[in-house]
Amino acid sequence: SLLLLSPTNQVLLLHRVQTSSSFASAHVFPGGNVSSFHDGTLPAPDDPAIHQDGPAYRLAAIRETFEESGILLAIKQGQTRDQGLLHVPDDVREAARKQIHGNTLKFTEWLKSQGGEPDVENLIPFTRWITPPGPPKRFTTQMYVYMLPLSLPASSSSGSTATGNDLLLQQDKQTLIPTPTHDGGVEHTAAAFDDAGAWLARARAGEIILFPPQFYLLHLVSQFCGPSSISSSSSSSSSSSYSSSPSPASSSTTKEAYAVQRAALLAFLRRTPTSEISPDKDRAGRTSMIPWSDKVISPAALFVRRRDGRIVLGLDKPGPELKGTTRGGDWERVVLVNFRKEGPRDVEVRGREEVVKEEREGGEEEEKDVKTGSRL
Secondary structure: OOOEEEEOOOOOEEEEEEOOOOOOOOEEOOOOOOOOOOOOOOOOOHHHHHHHHHHHHHHHHHHHHHHHHHOEEEOOOOOOOHHHHHHHHHHHHHHHHHHHOOOOOOOOHHHHHOEEEHHHHHHHHEEEEEOOOOOOOEEEEEEEEEEEOOOOOOOOOOOOOHHHHHHHHHHOOOOOOOOOOOOOOOEEEEEEEEEEHHHHHHOOOOOOOOOHHHHHHHHHHHOOOOHHHHOOOOOOOOHHHHHOOOOOOOOOOOHHHHHHHHHHHHHHHHOOOOOOOOOOOHHHHHHOOHHHHHOOOOOEEEEEEEEOOEEEEEEEOOOHHOOOOOOOOOOEEEEEEEEOEEEEEEEEEEEHHHHHHHHHHHHHHHHHHHHHHOOO
């Protein structure tokens, strides 16, 4: 699964169909099952190595993103991403999406026929999630971050050469990044970019459904990527603002601001320890020494809050398959959630110690009220 950042650091989400067997009606990152036909083989289900980042997961993330949104994260063979992403004509791209999804055309073979190869090197691992025991279907999901280039060379079918402001405007149109489109209702009914904070606000307002993993990761990204540090003249509320054309005068400044956001996010992802908790503090310290790229999270219910009935999910355990290993997740934070028939609601990310303290103090107050009442 892939957190795809646009050139303006917005995040792509897809709206799942109501009939989906997983995450029905929810907004999700692009992603899906690893395919032996397209992506290669994985270790056996009982092998701990299946929970490690690897080539098959990386290829699947890029393939699924292409199938589900039409955005192709590929480079020309023998080149780097700095030289531009692979450009494919719209009609060729759309035909390939359907054939690849239908397993009648192998993804890597089609890419090769177009002179390209998947840009697996620029995928940044960002936690792994394992479905907790209970549901009939359980998944081990590798999450990645991919940052679309801030400035991309424009394609030119006419073969003419542009100069000066014309070239700058062509570059700012991001012509090699197609507008994300859903897959025709097979799995998704919408595909759009928006600020991480905007997606979270819509979930809080009850407008969309975000499951805990998506909410949690968007929460982390929103601390670094958002419109707050970008001047009002260059920000936009449009979900497709990544493809707009800022004026040449503001373009350089805007890109610098987005670059600063990305640098801060990358510094966060590379930081060890991942929290201020001392490494000597039992499990909390041990999980803080696990980089974000290696964290494994299998959400586990800690308790139900008295004040609002929301379940408090711990994020530090890696799941029964990895029990007794050195793997682990995030002890410092918890997710509060109200699971309803239509999906999770009232989702919130909080500090673990703060939430536990609130519950403890609430229990003491409750006990005090009971004792006072009995004396009366």
